[in-house]
Amino acid sequence: MATERGEIEDFGHVSRTVGTVFRYLLLAATLFGIVALTVLLIYVANDAIQPLTADPGWHLTFLLTLVLPTLGVGAYLSRTDPASLRFGGAVVGTLAVSTMFAGGVAMLFVDIVEPITWFAYVLALCLALAGVVGIERFDRRLPFLVRFVAAGAVVLLSVLFVPGLVTSLPVYPSDGVLLTLSVGTPIALAAGSYAAVADGRRRRLAAVGVALAVIGLGAFVGPLVGVTPVPATVVLAVAVVPTGSYAVGHVRRYPERRAGLGFAAVILGGTVVGAVAVETLGFAGPQSWVDWGFLTSAHSGTAADAGLYPAIGGSILLMATVAALSFPLGVGAAVYLEEYAPDNRLTRFIDVNISNLAGVPSVVYGLLGLGVFVTYLGQPTGTVLIGGATLALLILPIVIISAREALRSVPDSMRQASYGMGATRWQTIKNVVLPRAFPGILTGTILALGRAIGETAPLIMIGAPNVLFSLPTELSSKVSAMPLQVYAWASLFASEPFYQAAVPAGVVVLLVVLLSMNSIAIVLRNKYQSDR
Amino acid sequence: MTDNPNQEYAADESTDDPTTDDMSIQTDVSESVAASGPTMSGDSVVRAENVDVWYNDDQALQDISLEIPENQVTAMIGPSGCGKSTFLRCINRMNDMIDAARVEGDLYLRGKNVYDDDVDPVALRRRVGMVFQSPNPFPKSIYDNVAYGLKIQNKDGDYDEIVEDSLKRAALWDEVKDQLGTSGLDLSGGQQQRLCIARAIAPDPEVILMDEPASALDPVATSKIEDLISELAQEYTVVIVTHNMQQAARISNKTAVFLTGGELVEFDDTEKIFENPESQRVEDYITGKFG
Numbered sequence: 001m002a003t004e005r006g007e008i009e010d011f012g013h014v015s016r017t018v019g020t021v022f023r024y025l026l027l028a029a030t031l032f033g034i035v036a037l038t039v040l041l042i043y044v045a046n047d048a049i050q051p052l053t054a055d056p057g058w059h060l061t062f063l064l065t066l067v068l069p070t071l072g073v074g075a076y077l078s079r080t081d082p083a084s085l086r087f088g089g090a091v092v093g094t095l096a097v098s099t100m101f102a103g104g105v106a107m108l109f110v111d112i113v114e115p116i117t118w119f120a121y122v123l124a125l126c127l128a129l130a131g132v133v134g135i136e137r138f139d140r141r142l143p144f145l146v147r148f149v150a151a152g153a154v155v156l157l158s159v160l161f162v163p164g165l166v167t168s169l170p171v172y173p174s175d176g177v178l179l180t181l182s183v184g185t186p187i188a189l190a191a192g193s194y195a196a197v198a199d200g201r202r203r204r205l206a207a208v209g210v211a212l213a214v215i216g217l218g219a220f221v222g223p224l225v226g227v228t229p230v231p232a233t234v235v236l237a238v239a240v241v242p243t244g245s246y247a248v249g250h251v252r253r254y255p256e257r258r259a260g261l262g263f264a265a266v267i268l269g270g271t272v273v274g275a276v277a278v279e280t281l282g283f284a285g286p287q288s289w290v291d292w293g294f295l296t297s298a299h300s301g302t303a304a305d306a307g308l309y310p311a312i313g314g315s316i317l318l319m320a321t322v323a324a325l326s327f328p329l330g331v332g333a334a335v336y337l338e339e340y341a342p343d344n345r346l347t348r349f350i351d352v353n354i355s356n357l358a359g360v361p362s363v364v365y366g367l368l369g370l371g372v373f374v375t376y377l378g379q380p381t382g383t384v385l386i387g388g389a390t391l392a393l394l395i396l397p398i399v400i401i402s403a404r405e406a407l408r409s410v411p412d413s414m415r416q417a418s419y420g421m422g423a424t425r426w427q428t429i430k431n432v433v434l435p436r437a438f439p440g441i442l443t444g445t446i447l448a449l450g451r452a453i454g455e456t457a458p459l460i461m462i463g464a465p466n467v468l469f470s471l472p473t474e475l476s477s478k479v480s481a482m483p484l485q486v487y488a489w490a491s492l493f494a495s496e497p498f499y500q501a502a503v504p505a506g507v508v509v510l511l512v513v514l515l516s517m518n519s520i521a522i523v524l525r526n527k528y529q530s531d532r
Numbered sequence: 533m534t535d536n537p538n539q540e541y542a543a544d545e546s547t548d549d550p551t552t553d554d555m556s557i558q559t560d561v562s563e564s565v566a567a568s569g570p571t572m573s574g575d576s577v578v579r580a581e582n583v584d585v586w587y588n589d590d591q592a593l594q595d596i597s598l599e600i601p602e603n604q605v606t607a608m609i610g611p612s613g614c615g616k617s618t619f620l621r622c623i624n625r626m627n628d629m630i631d632a633a634r635v636e637g638d639l640y641l642r643g644k645n646v647y648d649d650d651v652d653p654v655a656l657r658r659r660v661g662m663v664f665q666s667p668n669p670f671p672k673s674i675y676d677n678v679a680y681g682l683k684i685q686n687k688d689g690d691y692d693e694i695v696e697d698s699l700k701r702a703a704l705w706d707e708v709k710d711q712l713g714t715s716g717l718d719l720s721g722g723q724q725q726r727l728c729i730a731r732a733i734a735p736d737p738e739v740i741l742m743d744e745p746a747s748a749l750d751p752v753a754t755s756k757i758e759d760l761i762s763e764l765a766q767e768y769t770v771v772i773v774t775h776n777m778q779q780a781a782r783i784s785n786k787t788a789v790f791l792t793g794g795e796l797v798e799f800d801d802t803e804k805i806f807e808n809p810e811s812q813r814v815e816d817y818i819t820g821k822f823g
Contacts, residue, residue, distance in 0.1 A: 198713065343631070413668035420626060421681045421731065422658030431684065436671055 047504035057283035066270035088263030095243045102238035106231040115175040122182040124162035128155040176219020176229035184215035191245030289505035303497035311485035313471040321388025330399030338407040358397035365394040366461025381463030385475040395448040402444025406437040439528035446521040456483040583637035593794040607784035615794035624660040625653040661732035663742040667724035669716035677716040681735035702730035722753025742772040
């Protein structure tokens with residue numbers, strides 16, 4: 001039915017009114033949650049930090065030194081060079097997150113583990129590892145069982161005897177030196193190699209040496225600026241050196257992103273200049289409840305003196321225990337279910353039930369922990385170990401599910417290639433599947449840990465004390481946690497000052513920790529997806 | 533364009549002086565073969581006798597019998613779904629991975645039935661290399677990709693030397709010798725496939741199976757792979773599945789034509805298949821009247 005004239009005067013009009021209304025309703029639904037959450041967060045943050053109590057001059061100073069330069073440079077870079085902007089942001093973010101992490105590690109060495117004990121165990125593990133590698137290298141044709149027994153004996157001997165031997169030495173180096181060796185060496189090795197890019201062996205060694213020297217200097221320079229050797233060494237090792245190595249290594253790999261360093265310098269420099277300026281000009285900062293005192297002191301009867309320190313330490317110890325328990329169990333189960341398990345009724349039954357377990361309310365897990373660990377196994381209530389074990393059970397299904405997801409995303413062609421080369425299933429899993437799935441597994445585990453760090457109900461169920469005045473020092477000591485402390489302030493000490501000061505401050509600290517954990521997971525996931 | 537790779541080979545051969553090394557590896561292999569099983573008389577490396585394959589109740593291959601000669605390129609052609617890839621995967625028992633697949637009949641590698649109970653499929657695959665349809669290098673460095681087979685098979689020898697030699701034989705050395713530490717995934721598609729070929733030949737297998745190795749590549753990369761296959765046939769037995777008839781005609785010595793239903797309709801010298809096939813169906817297929 002071709003028209004004679006070959007042209008159409010009017011196509012008519014198709015109504016889209018309903019579709020448009022539908023579209024904006026969906027947009028409203030999307031925004032509703034985000035807006036509600038943002039309002040809540042701003043409200044809590046306002047209560048906790050109280051930015052309006054600051055001198056207007058303080059705001060003005062930081063606006064001029066930090067906010068405006070950052071916005072200006074950021075806007076310029078986002079138009080001309082977005083890759084550099086992302087890189088600069090990543091440097092600042094790495095520094096912020098790693099400094100927080102360093103705070104946790106420093107807490108560990110100041111109040112929980114003596115550096116010498118830590119050093120002794122690290123030394124024992126290194127000796128054990130060296131022994132195992134030596135046995136493997138010695139003769140690969142020895143039967144597996146012989147090598148296994150010999151390696152086991154070496155590990156057992158060194159772990160049993162070396163720590164005792166080292167700690168009983170009459171004289172040993174200072175804490176700073178010990179931490180430089182035990183914590184700094186592996187970090188310096190990794191950081192130096194990353195910064196050296198593809199340079200030769202000699203320059204790589206030099207880079208590692210420089211990194212180690214910077215960490216070692218902490219013990220001597222720290223006291224000059226008022227920081228004791230242990231935190232100074234830890235901050236250098238965990239925050240400054242890795243960030244520096246990331247910045248140097250990245251710029252050497254992608255020289256065109258140099259401008260990102262300028263962006264980072266603007267932010268960091270602006271912060272320093274602003275801080276110095278308000279100090280000299282005498283502008284008072286905000287009357288924030290989240291301050292150094294809040295982070296480093298224990299609970300107190302008066303809201304203004306109350307702090308979160310034992311709860312932060314407890315949360316860190318709990319997370320370490322949870323990670324140590326749930327990671328091997330969860331990844332092990334996931335690898336079995338994905339790579340080995342035959343497709344039969346039993347595995348399908350397990351499949352369905354893992355999904356169900358992920359949805360079981362946390363208070364039920366608390367009851368399980370109480371029943372199994374306390375009543376049945378006769379453990380004391382509320383300790384780090386059973387708290388960690390209960391939370392590990394809680395997140396185990398999530399870890400399994402996310403690890404299986406990561407394993408499933410390894411393309412089958414990789415497995416085929418490996419099998420085609422004559423690899424056994426174990427070799428394929430070890431060499432191809434796990435390395436490829438590892439970032440995904442790690443992401444899932446971190447997100448699951450983020451769930452565990454906010455859990456309150458299971459800890460209450462297993463009898464963790466609401467308020468603790470000192471850090472737990474070992475697995476069998478009583479533990480409190482950040483959400484539990486906040487809950488205690490909101491319920492047991494419910495009074496106006498606590499509502500106004502301690503509760504919002506605790507919530508903000510908890511959220512900052514949680515969000516930085518999630519941001520690590522997101523960065524890992526993005527990197528993983530771009531590597532595909 | 534095709535001149536370019538040839539020049540590379542010429543350059544490779546001049547630099548690749550110690551050919552005696554290759555010879556010694558070759559003799560090692562034949563000794564180990566002689567020790568491990570009765571060697572067939574004649575030139576055939578792979579011999580199939582009445583091989584049937586089922587996927588659940590669907591028969592994918594019907595009564596296949598053929599002999600694949602040593603140090604030649606044997607091509608398998610046919611329309612999609614005719615079972616040519618299935619047959620290829622029978623040779624190194626990759627079909628074992630598929631639960632639904634069932635293989636009947638006898639398939640001999642150097643006189644040993646690979647479907648005997650005492651044959652370990654993993655050990656079998658160490659003697660039969662495989663290159664897949666789309667390039668699938670591991671997300672590891674180029675060096676680690678090539679050395680993968682050596683490492684998992686715990687082979688003796690200087691890995692650096694073997695990696696270099698394999699990359700040279702795969703006509704990739706000149707392009708990657710300065711970046712052995714970078715990821716194999718950073719290479720172009722054609723380079724990735726040559727990397728996969730280098731990976732397959734590094735442990736020095738007796739047979740190399742190639743499952744449409746050039747079907748995901750552009751014409752230039754395809755011609756490089758084809759030149760490479762002809763080159764490899766001087767030292768290896770190559771079995772290649774392809775749906776590209778011109779490719780089979782260019783590079784193979786023998787051609788097997790599979791047609792729908794999983795039957796082997798004709799198996800003969802490539803020239804004869806393409807110029808004067810016995811079967812009318814094969815002629816129709818080759819001239820494009822069918823399939």
